[in-house]
Amino acid sequence: MSTRETMGAGMTWVGRSIRRLEDPALVTGQGRFTADLAAAHWVRFVRSPAAAGTISKIDAPDGATVVTAADLNGVKAILPMLHKFKYRPVPQPILADGQVRFVGEPVAAVVAASEEEAEDIADEVDLRIEETTPVIDARAALDADAPQIHPEAPGNVIVDGLARTEDFDAVWKTAHKIVTVEGRSNRQNATPMEPRAGHAAYDASSGRVTLTCTTQMPHLMRTAICDVLGMPESDLRVIAPDVGGGFGQKMSLAAEFVVLVWLARKLKSSVAWTEDRRENLIASFHSRDQHVSLQAAFDKDAKLIALKADIAANVGAYSCFPTTCGVEPLMAMAELPGPYNFSAYECRARGIATNTCTMAPYRGVSRPVITFALERAMDKAAAAFNIEPAEIRRRNLIEKFPHTSPTGLVFDEASYQETLALALKHIGLPAFRTRQQEARTNGRHLGIGFTTFSERTGYGSPAFAARGMEITVGWEQAIVTVDPSGFVEARIGASPHGQGLRTTLAQIIADELGVTPDIIKVVHGDTDTAPYGWGTFASRSLVIAGGASLLAARKVHAKLIKIASHMLEAAPDDIVLADGQAKVTGTDRSISIAKMAREIYTQAHRFNGELEPGLTESATYDPSGTFSNACHVAIVEVDIDTGKVTLEKFLAAEDAGRIINPMIADGQVHGGIAQGIANAILEEIVYDESGNILTSTLADYLPPTAHEIPPIELHHLETPSTQSVTKAKGLGEGGAIGAPAAVMNAINDALSPFGVEIDEMPATPQRIRAALRAKERVKGNVA
């Protein structure tokens, strides 16, 4: 269910749950995904079976086409760069060059006439590796005698951030109570349902290559691949067709794509690669693997006064492009203070290399983990002060705006207190506590968990520049055209892959031009037809591409008014656009937008040089960012005998500013919450000591099914953002950010009678039982 407490739909397209314009193709099997394309050649990558070592031999079967690092003459390594936080650039060869650094690292590319043949040949490639001892855990990698992953990063630290407020020591001394959290989130894989795939085709007449691939950032893929291969960008076209989910995994540069483009140019033909699920699980990009040691200091009134943290982020074998491996630890350091009102902060955050698959952004980026740690601290403090978890949050949430955080982030107007109150109203806390007590007497253990958090969204280049990124992403561009047929086309640099942006941007543009969304086509995901832009990630597309679309549409609106003024001989101020017409107010005179469009293209001379021919306008948008907020509540039952956690209910009260399409917004929140629940209780990439992955199928990795996700109840507030031209805030990641903490707090609430705490995600049955057993042993109840 879902309720909305403000703003009716009114007479605008914005605010309405219209059906998605994307869907007719997708429900009829007419979507076009990368793996649907046929090719002359198929590629299979030979991957390292060892986590660390030196390649001593690569022998290909006779007559086979097998490409290794030795063949890639003149191809540069991928070298992501940060100019701050003691970042040490570590090169990633396109194919392993001498050394291997994780199981799954591509070592050679086999090219054959069919996928099956390529796989057969790959099996016959004789790859020998002199294995050395790998290091898998981030903290172990910090040991003085730990194996060194890169000579460029002694001690295995690639990035090392430190934040400290001037008042820290003075405030810390005054603490009344200090609570400690040793928070651990194990490793995840974003697991889009569509595995990664690429198809590169050489065109003999133009000498160009078209790379169709599973990416969230087509333009940046073109820039990056051309940099590495040393070719002009005009010779490469990158297309992101329908992309089957990304969640961050498809925004980083895959070395495999570079090989495909290189091969297409070399063979002057078409080559295709589709990874299998095992490759995706072991060798695409991973996420989340972090330790957060957190201490939170409170005064005698349970007010948070200071936070002290040490964050160790396992970033895997290489640094991902374009964000670099700083993305997780540095965002964690900047955003750990959350939506709470205090000033004293000290945090060290390190990105540590290990012999594991490279880390890249995944929905939420660091915030699912820091929110979990901070919200555990709030619950531990509530217990220490003997007050309700909701009450300690009420005492500490910010309520004056703009609020400047200890790390200098400026929080715009939001509804932290109000969403908490709304969630409490709907969850019925007193009734739950009664039910919980009754259940305990019957040997059943229910728990409730709260999270209150912010979600930084829609931030432009200044936010990324603050991290010192060599590639400073952020702004977006839109080109809005009314064509001579009177239909509208919006070309955008963002690259949606499930977010419904073709629909929501059409709603925004429709209101501005006084037309219906169904005559608006949003064009994206093709470097030949879409303007340069950064793509779809970081809860930004609706805010930034939506903002750019609105600004471009406003220019088209202004020009239509001028055209109408000329054609209707009326004052511009008297003309409005509505129902596909320009109307002169107070009269029955009007002219259709289609007619005006026709005129400005085909009868441009009639405007006497006062108006430029054509009806195309472009705009860029680069906002500072805006914070969405929410309160999540989970109710769980823990089976003490088996350690199994069952979610009974999940409720979210959230505020993402003005909502463009409520149906789509709810869908984003649902999906994020499901991924957050999975983070808390199910999904884990497990390495053994030798660096091999034990969870290389979906049956082992455990993404949730319809059974594990409970009914999700949503409630909305709308605090229009002053930092976003559409007044909308982003909401792509909030579900995934808040849900893990809510579930973990609920599990700990359920376990509270046993004096057991679980601060490691996922809280699997094994971990819960181990904690209970350890406690029983201490008590001497177990032999």
Next chain:
Amino acid sequence: MSDKTAITLHINGRDYAINVEPRRTLADAIREDCGQTGTHIGCEHGVCGACTVLVEGEPVRSCLMFAEQADGKQIRTVEGLADGDDLHPMQQAFMDHHGLQCGFCTPGFLMLAVGVLEREPDISDDDLLDVLSSNLCRCTGYQNIIKAVRAAAKEMRAK
């Protein structure tokens, strides 16, 4: 590599005479030999269900069946659900209730749900949830898939 065998797949009322290796999966044959790319491949381990099609009316993971095993059998894929421009109630319900986002798992869910509801039109809500837990979706958190399938079930019963 091994010798190819001539087989015929009857997909959505059309016959496809193709030559396949014994190891060719039905999923690959449908997509690559018959060009029906609406059926998607998500894991090839029979876990995710993206490749679900109906074989003789029964939902089947086409990645776990060899093409040869489907020789001469009636197969329905997502491309055959609509009747011309008239969408199947299940397709319409997925659109009406926002039961899809990226759309990659959607064909599998549509075929699973249609197959089960054609077999058991009066299936209970609980049993339907059991059935839907056969397939994986990463975008929707299943909320709107469940809503859509329940709505379509009602619609299909009314017809």
